Amino acid sequence: MSTFYKDHWVDIEPDRMARYEAMFQWRDGQAPLLAPAQIEAGQRVVDYGCGPGGLAIELARRVGDGGKVFAVDINADFLAIVEQRAAEAGVAERIEVVQGDGLTIPLPAACADRVVCKNVLEYVPDPEGIVAEFFRIGSPDGIVHVSDSDWGAFLVSPEEDHAEMMAAAGVAFKTPHIGRRLYGMFADAGFEPIETRLVAIPDTVGGMRSVIQNMTTYAATAGFDEDRLQAFRDRIDAAIEAKRYFAVLPQFLVTGHVPNA
């Protein structure tokens, strides 16, 4: 069975890394994605699958001098970028990077007031196992907050070849329909109560063009015809130019409370 869904986060070629560094920035417009986590000064927060650290640095700002952020990822290059960016942002003291193996989290039980995880669980080999790990490291009364896509809900116009291209790009995900499954996974892990929300922000100006680019790259890996992919990208670009493009990738937010018992 292909393990591309995991491997493509371990070996990242330079142009994709440059795209990720630009994409995975924290923007104030993303605040609704984080709000249910109720991040406050003084907390110990785990950011699971931190990438180049946009969210981790925002968390470090929010927890202040008395707080701590554990930025966890499987990719050592991302963690080096997090350390560099944290130093540049003046929050290096508040961030500790942790390299994980993707299956377990090398942190002690009940160590985190908050666990946040954004756009990661679709890639992990065993999402139920990682949600159980979140439950283990969450402190009593703590909050675990996941936001993720569901690639079955990714809509694009113009849509010619979109569905076929996304079917091929599915090789990049272990669980492409993770969004709809998170609630059940949280229930199985023992969180109580669990809140769910949907955040859907339509893109009409090409803000998601780099996401589309990545999907075509994944589809190419799966053998999708390169000329059809180029024609697909050209139609998207023409539609953006003509102000006829539309895309939406809803984010599924699930917030679980760790029981105090």
Ligand SMILES: C[S@@+](CC[C@H](N)C(=O)[O-])C[C@H]1O[C@@H](n2cnc3c(N)ncnc32)[C@H](O)[C@@H]1O
């Ligand atoms: C789409 S990026 C999201 C980065 C960041 N959370 C954000 O939203 O800006 C996915 C991240 O998950 C990491 N990742 C992939 N599989 C993982 C696993 N099994 N355990 C931990 N991190 C993983 C990747 O290395 C990458 O940094």
